[in-house]
Amino acid sequence: xxxxxxxxxxxxxxxxxxxxxxLTACDQLSFTAKKGQTIGIVGxxxxxxxxxxxxxxxxxxxxxxxxxxxxxxxxxxNRREIWQLRPNIQMVFQSPTASxxxxxxxxxxxxxxxxxxxxxxxKDKRKKAQELLALVDLSEEYLERYAHHxxxxxxxxxxxxxxxxxxxxxxxxxxxxxxLDVSVQKNIIDLLINLQKKNNMTILFVxxxxxxxxxxxxxxxxxxxxxxxxxxxxxxxxxxxxxxYTQCLLNSVYSLSKVKQRLLLEN
Numbered sequence: 001x002x003x004x005x006x007x008x009x010x011x012x013x014x015x016x017x018x019x020x021x022x023l024t025a026c027d028q029l030s031f032t033a034k035k036g037q038t039i040g041i042v043g044x045x046x047x048x049x050x051x052x053x054x055x056x057x058x059x060x061x062x063x064x065x066x067x068x069x070x071x072x073x074x075x076x077x078n079r080r081e082i083w084q085l086r087p088n089i090q091m092v093f094q095s096p097t098a099s100x101x102x103x104x105x106x107x108x109x110x111x112x113x114x115x116x117x118x119x120x121x122x123k124d125k126r127k128k129a130q131e132l133l134a135l136v137d138l139s140e141e142y143l144e145r146y147a148h149h150x151x152x153x154x155x156x157x158x159x160x161x162x163x164x165x166x167x168x169x170x171x172x173x174x175x176x177x178x179x180l181d182v183s184v185q186k187n188i189i190d191l192l193i194n195l196q197k198k199n200n201m202t203i204l205f206v207x208x209x210x211x212x213x214x215x216x217x218x219x220x221x222x223x224x225x226x227x228x229x230x231x232x233x234x235x236x237x238x239x240x241x242x243x244x245y246t247q248c249l250l251n252s253v254y255s256l257s258k259v260k261q262r263l264l265l266e267n
Contacts, residue, residue: 002034003034003035004032004033004034004035005033005034005035005069005070005169005170005202006032006033006067006068006069006170006202007032007066007067007068007071008029008030008031008032008056008065008066008067008068009030009065009066009067009068010028010029010030010064010065010066011026011028011029011030011052011055011062011064011065011066011067012024012026012027012028012029012062012063012064012065013025013026013048013051013055013060013062013063013226014063024226025048025051025226026048026051026052026055026062026226027048027225027226027227028065028227029048029052029065029226029227029228030228031221031228031231033170033202033204034202035169035200035202036196036200036201036202037202037203037218037219038196038202038203038204038205038216038217038218038219039202039203039204039205039217039218039219039220039221040205040206040207040213040214040217040219040220040221041204041205041206041207041220041221041223042206042207042208042209042210042213042220042221042222042223042249043208043222043223043224043249044208044224044249044252045208046225047223047224047225047226048223048225048226048227049174049206049223050174050206051226052206052223053091053172053174053204053206055067056089056172056204057089057091057172058074058075058082061075062075069085069088069089069170086166087113087117087166087167087168088166088168088169088170089168089169089170089172090163090164090166090168090170090171090172091163091171091172091173091174092156092159092160092163092171092172092173092174092176093159093174093176094174094175094176094178094179095179096152096155096156096158096159096179097147097148097152097155099155099159100147100155100158100159101147102146102147102148103146104146104147105143105144105145105146106129106133106142106143106144106145106146106147106150106158107125107126107129107143107144109147109158109162110129110132110133110158110161110162110165111125111128111129111132111165112162112165113162113165113166114128114165114166117166119166126143128165129143130143132161132162132164132165133157133158133161135160135161135164135195136157136158136160136161136164136191136195137157137191138154138157138158138161142154142158151184152179152180152181152184153180153181153184153187153188156176156177156180156184156188157188157191159176160176160188160191160192160195164195164199167199168201169201169202170201170202170203170204171192171201171202171203171204172203172204172206173192173203173204173205173206174206175206175207175208176188176205176206177189177207177212178207178208178209185212189212189215189216192205192216193216205217208249210222210238210246210249210250211238211250214232214234214238216234217234218233218234219231219232219233219234220232220233220234222243222245222246222249224245229243229245229246230243230245230246232246238250
């Protein structure tokens, strides 16, 4: 994991409120990610996680800072260059059912990105869709189904298959398991780990659940009020952190579900 693929430098986002006051959603965020590495980004609601993701996906323009992908600042790209960049950085959203067009069959959902980028011919559509579903452990019987015929976990697998269609180097998962049952969360995490090993992807996994993220992330960034307040490695004992906010996350109201998640992941 020596190849540097993402380098974030001093990323800041300020919003002007109706009363003319300034809200700093993200403040001087800096971190790097290597190829094949999983970076966990953890914090409660309002910590700046979503704003960070939106900036990485170029859905929000930073007030200042740089986002280097393979040594190129993507904030300086024009519209055509951004279109060319998109296949390399894909995203899996929090709500799987809301992320899928209810009028589209699964076969159309997972192949849509390929048609958008003219990487697939109509005659090869079904075969490619089968290959994508196989990556996420779904059989071809799901191809003709709609989202309302699927469980939450199955919908999220379809969303992951869609994100993988363009063979991205970076996969951003924004609370991708928080809407799922604990047992289904484990299955999705296991799936992401296996896919990462197979494709050598870099994963940015955004979550409010510190214990869950520590079970598989190589490095964890803890965010509070738009600032990275703690940096942890997978080998570290979370309880040994001297940062009060990190300890608060560990001892939050989600502690019972976290214990269950750890047990599931260990077993």
